[in-house]
Amino acid sequence: MVGDARAADTTGRPDTTALVDTFGRVATDLRVSLTDKCNLRCTYCMPEEGLDWMPDEQVLADDELLRLMRIAVERLGITDIRLTGGEPMLRPGLESLIAEITSLRPRPRVAMTTNGIGLAKRAAKLAASGLNRINVSLDTVERDTFIRITRRDRLSHVLAGLKAARDAGMDPVKINSVLLPGVNEHEATGLLRYCLDNGYHLRFIEQMPLDAQHSWDRSAMITAEQILELLRTEFTLTPSNEERGGAPAERWLVDGGPGDVGVIASVTRPFCAACDRTRLTADGAIRSCLFSQRETDLRAMLREGASDEDIANAWRATMWAKLAGHEINDAGFAQPLRPMSSIGG
Numbered sequence: 001m002v003g004d005a006r007a008a009d010t011t012g013r014p015d016t017t018a019l020v021d022t023f024g025r026v027a028t029d030l031r032v033s034l035t036d037k038c039n040l041r042c043t044y045c046m047p048e049e050g051l052d053w054m055p056d057e058q059v060l061a062d063d064e065l066l067r068l069m070r071i072a073v074e075r076l077g078i079t080d081i082r083l084t085g086g087e088p089m090l091r092p093g094l095e096s097l098i099a100e101i102t103s104l105r106p107r108p109r110v111a112m113t114t115n116g117i118g119l120a121k122r123a124a125k126l127a128a129s130g131l132n133r134i135n136v137s138l139d140t141v142e143r144d145t146f147i148r149i150t151r152r153d154r155l156s157h158v159l160a161g162l163k164a165a166r167d168a169g170m171d172p173v174k175i176n177s178v179l180l181p182g183v184n185e186h187e188a189t190g191l192l193r194y195c196l197d198n199g200y201h202l203r204f205i206e207q208m209p210l211d212a213q214h215s216w217d218r219s220a221m222i223t224a225e226q227i228l229e230l231l232r233t234e235f236t237l238t239p240s241n242e243e244r245g246g247a248p249a250e251r252w253l254v255d256g257g258p259g260d261v262g263v264i265a266s267v268t269r270p271f272c273a274a275c276d277r278t279r280l281t282a283d284g285a286i287r288s289c290l291f292s293q294r295e296t297d298l299r300a301m302l303r304e305g306a307s308d309e310d311i312a313n314a315w316r317a318t319m320w321a322k323l324a325g326h327e328i329n330d331a332g333f334a335q336p337l338r339p340m341s342s343i344g345g
Contacts, residue, residue: 017312034083041152042139080111114135134173205266223265
């Protein structure tokens with residue numbers, strides 16, 4: 001549902017330029033979807049035939065995208081920007097876009113979440129353009145299982161991309177993994193061993209209700225506790241003493257460290273109370289939460305000639321109305337109409 005934040009009730013909002021909400025949280029981390037397109041067809045994300053992608057005229061042009069990011073950094077206190085998709089490397093001119101983002105002042109930290117296809121050839125250029133960190137989605141290091149999950153035979157390309165990112169000096173290189181019952185849960189310890197051996201930081205993510213098919217089944221989800229049980233069959237895990245802050249992952253030292261593993265338990269151990277994120281979709285909508293049922297259309301404001309401050313105020317109003325949590329565990333929870341590939345991770 002698209003709302004008009006210009007008409008939103010901001011009664012009681014403090015006189016601050018920051019993206020504060022009614023619960024005192026301040027958003028400093030902007031997730032930006034560059035495209036809804038993807039070159040994999042992961043079973044838990046979309047159907048084999050793919051989706052009806054956004055028409056090009058609906059997607060923000062580079063100048064529109066950069067203007068919104070400039071407003072976010074200069075006027076709203078955003079310090080971190082993560083580029084997502086769909087698959088962000090399908091966005092034309094990505095390296096130039098990153099260079100423009102990193103020229104903003106104060107300079108934001110820039111990260112990207114990718115499936116790793118094509119990363120081997122581009123990692124050095126991405127790093128040179130200013131990309132600081134990268135997360136690669138990888139659920140298996142077994143070729144047959146990779147094909148089963150993604151419906152593509154591209155595992156070797158992803159593994160080469162990870163190595164290239166590490167060699168290009170991106171630090172840390174993180175791997176995001178989803179465990180699926182009867183598919184890859186047997187690989188939990190193998191994935192961790194692979195990451196420890198190669199200097200990557202592994203983060204397991206509970207499967208969330210964000211698939212285009214709306215087939216998510218809570219009873220079939222592998223929970224954070226189950227993930228930890230699987231890992232403890234081969235490793236000793238001790239809670240990390242480092243301050244978590246707004247980070248989504250709970251972290252454990254592996255066999256005393258220094259290697260660690262994280263678990264992002266969005267469903268069973270929600271971390272909404274510390275959330276510091278705001279989200280911009282590829283077609284210019286602001287969302288206060290991954291699971292929001294409402295969003296604010298900034299693209300229309302851009303194309304209608306709104307001023308920077310008008311846009312900033314609409315953004316502030318959207319975040320002021322952010323709910324306390326995603327409500328996945330409430331009886332009335334409704335899955336967002338947009339799938340993950342459209343919202344941006």
